[in-house]
Amino acid sequence: MAQTVRRAIEILELCSEQPRQLLQIAGRLGVHRTTALRIIQTLAEAGFIRKNSDGLYGAGFRLAGLARAALDQFDLRNLVHPHIAELCARLGFTVQFAIPDGNRIVYADKIEPLNSITLNTIIGGPVVLHTSGVSKAILANLSSQNRDKILSNASFERFTPNTITSRGEFDLLLSKVRESGWAADSGEYESVSNCIAAPVWDHSNRVAGAISITAFRDVADVPALLVCLPTLLATTTNVSRELGWRPLLPSNEDHGAADGEMDAGPADIDRLS
Numbered sequence: 001m002a003q004t005v006r007r008a009i010e011i012l013e014l015c016s017e018q019p020r021q022l023l024q025i026a027g028r029l030g031v032h033r034t035t036a037l038r039i040i041q042t043l044a045e046a047g048f049i050r051k052n053s054d055g056l057y058g059a060g061f062r063l064a065g066l067a068r069a070a071l072d073q074f075d076l077r078n079l080v081h082p083h084i085a086e087l088c089a090r091l092g093f094t095v096q097f098a099i100p101d102g103n104r105i106v107y108a109d110k111i112e113p114l115n116s117i118t119l120n121t122i123i124g125g126p127v128v129l130h131t132s133g134v135s136k137a138i139l140a141n142l143s144s145q146n147r148d149k150i151l152s153n154a155s156f157e158r159f160t161p162n163t164i165t166s167r168g169e170f171d172l173l174l175s176k177v178r179e180s181g182w183a184a185d186s187g188e189y190e191s192v193s194n195c196i197a198a199p200v201w202d203h204s205n206r207v208a209g210a211i212s213i214t215a216f217r218d219v220a221d222v223p224a225l226l227v228c229l230p231t232l233l234a235t236t237t238n239v240s241r242e243l244g245w246r247p248l249l250p251s252n253e254d255h256g257a258a259d260g261e262m263d264a265g266p267a268d269i270d271r272l273s
Contacts (some may be wrong), residue, residue: 005093005204007029007031007035007036007039008039008042008043010028010029011025011029011036011039011040011043012043012048012049012051012059012063013041014028014056015049015057016059016063016076016122017054017061017122017125018058019054019056019057019058020056020057021055021056021057022036022037022040022057025040025160038081043060044057044060046060046062047060047061047063048057048060048062048063049063067124072139074199075109076099076208076209077097077108077244079239079242079243080097080108080109080200080209080211080239081109083211083235083238083239084096084097084109084111084211084235085111085205086234087211087213087231087235088111088112088113089113090231091228091231092113092211093213093214093215093220093225093228094110094111094112094113094119094213094214094215095110095111095112095211095212095213095214096109096110096111096119096121096134096195096196096211096212096214097109097110097134097200097209097210097211098127098132098134098135098138098209098210098212099138099208099209100138100142100150100170100209101208103149103150103152103153104127104150104153105126105127105129105134105135105138105139105150106125106126107121107122107123107124107125107134108123108124108209109123110123113193119193119214122198122236123129127238128159128166129150129151129153129154130154130155130156130157130165130170130188130223131159131163131185131188131189131196132166132185132188132189132195133183133184133185133195133196133210133214134183134209134210134211134212135210136173136174136177136183136184136185136196136197137177137182137183137197137199137207137210137212138199138207138210139174139208140174140175140177140178140183140199141178141199141206142207146266147174151167151170154167155168156170157230159167159189159190160187160188160189160190160191161191162187162188162191163185163188163189164188167193180188181198181199181233182196182197182198182232182233183196183197183198183210184196184197184222185197185212186222187217188206189198191217192216192217192218193214193215193216193217194217194220194221194222194225195212195213195215195225196212196213196214196222196226196229196232197210197211197212197213197224197232198210198212198229198232198233198236199236200236200239200240200243201236201240201243201245202240202243202244202245203243203244203245204244205245208240208243210236211232211235211236213225213228213232222245227233231266234246
């Protein structure tokens, strides 16, 4: 990738996260401010970057329009959206949907009801791998090869006293998630919030993503959220069925997918009701 193009992409990502000063952008890129300004001016002329009244550079209106148009092309997001909208309306909690994307896990959709927790996650933005419920639900059900590829990007940085900071401990947790069919974030990124999450499966019984419900801890801690687990699992089951998933017939054999992916499906909802 040409250096100028790479820098332009980095600027778009930085300014999409939050408005930034010219010197801040140049510092993040490791270039002189005149170099950064030249690229910013080109992006601004195209409508991808705009200078706010306070002198900060943020995302341009054209970029926002292209982002909305691009989201309309993602059939998976369009399929899942009405399901998580219904789940949000029914429970009154923030609902998120995330998917594996190459060597990352990214948020594909999010619904935040009024008077609920507002999350700083960005649609299309990466998931904090070692803390979030959706990443655990996905990683637990990937092949070891794909899991290792994604977790090579995990920082295992400590955010709260509950944060898991070692790969070994995290792998043990993923084994439990794989067995139970659901995952949790027990105040591991922010002490004030927690969530539960469950995987979504596709027609080949491979994990296609995960859906989570999040709440302020003083509103609903993890045990309180688990009361909603049957409803969450009903939603992930319905989404999985729309993606072509069908329950596997009982067998004594270990059904391994050709590429080593988990050959599984939604947890047994009846036993959780």
